[in-house]
Amino acid sequence: MTARKDPRLAVGVDIGGSGIKAAVVDVDAGELVADRVRHKTPEGGKPDDVAEVAATVLAEVLQAGPEPTTGETVGVGFPAVVQHGVTRTAANVHEDWVDAPAAELLTKALGRRAVVANDADVAGLAEVRFGAGRDVPGVVVVTTLGTGIGSALFVDGTLVPNTEFGHLEIDGEDAEKRAADSAREREDLSWKDWAKRLQRYYTLLELLLQPDLVVVGGGVSKKHDKFLPLLDLRAPIVPAQLRNEAGIIGAAVMAAELDAAGPTAGTPAKETA
Structure with missing residues (x-):
């Protein structure tokens, strides 16, 4: 033994x-x-x-x-x-x-x-090692939807540090001002209306990075069934598994x-x- x-x-x-x-x-x-x-x-x-x-x-x-x-x-x-x-x-x-x-x-x-x-980046590392991005080859993007939009980019499990994809521009503003969970709460958006903004954000992200997987974290990921099914991307988009830990x-x-x-x-x- x-x-x-x-x-x-x-x-x-x-x-x-x-x-x-x-x-x-x-x-x-x-x-x-x-x-x-x-x-x-x-x-x-x-x-x-x-x-x-x-x-x-x-x-x-x-x-x-x-x-x-x-x-x-x-x-x-x-x-x-x-x-x-x-x-x-x-x-x-x-x-x-x-x-x-x-x-x-x-x-x-x-x-x-x-x-x-x-x-x-640190939260993304955990998701790629042990969570939703585990054993996924190619390009994996981990995003966190909260007060802002955080991002972590991995290529075959290796981190490309300090990406700031929450500051991509949509509608003439930082994406996080339009599509973060704080924007949903501040503007009292329905899940459907918020998903339209997320669709624009993730479509742009996909156009620029061509990811093999997109992982969505942040506290709102607990309610992923309310908005992720409303998104249409080429790449799979899935909720984070490790959340607050x-x-x-x-x-x-x-x-x-x-x-x-x-x-x-x-x-x-x-x-x-």
Whole structure:
């Protein structure tokens, strides 16, 4: 009989405009192994304040256990374009995050090496490894419909980071202003009327990328039966499977892979003036 290997455990942190949550994850199974911890994002979302709350969340996760086994790295999903550990934009957090050394700041606050990536990319990674995009070859696009529209692009399972397909133009505006779930709620659109806007958005996305699969996430994906059947694309378009846990799982996977690559892998390059 072959002995069962112990699971590889890592911590994922998901920072959003309203909440900061984290948990220990079995990165081979793509599952949380303990209850997640969640605190509200501090009002204003300034870097030092967010880092302090993230440190509190991490401390509670580590105290509750189990202890991570893959190494000291913590994966962090963040609502921004992230290049080499530096946040280049800021969505639903303070503008001081623009061009902030996020990985360095969070590493100092957390007391462990932090690897930081765009939140949609991290959630997409989880869906491609363990969810709706698992084992799908070719081009997979993962979108999240919420306050805005997040996107993650994969080619044969490899992430193309920091896509911003929520800012494609439809009707002379950013797509997310017209087709995000927040637009449906703000304008009190029926599912049918909202689906017409989504059709225009996804038709444009398909024209530009020719995907083999489109995955739709975000909280509204729980009600996918209300709108996905109304869409007509060449590619299959399916609901995400991991939902609110995707960001934590993807961040943990990212951390585990960086630890496996070695102690200096992924270290942010120093910014030059």
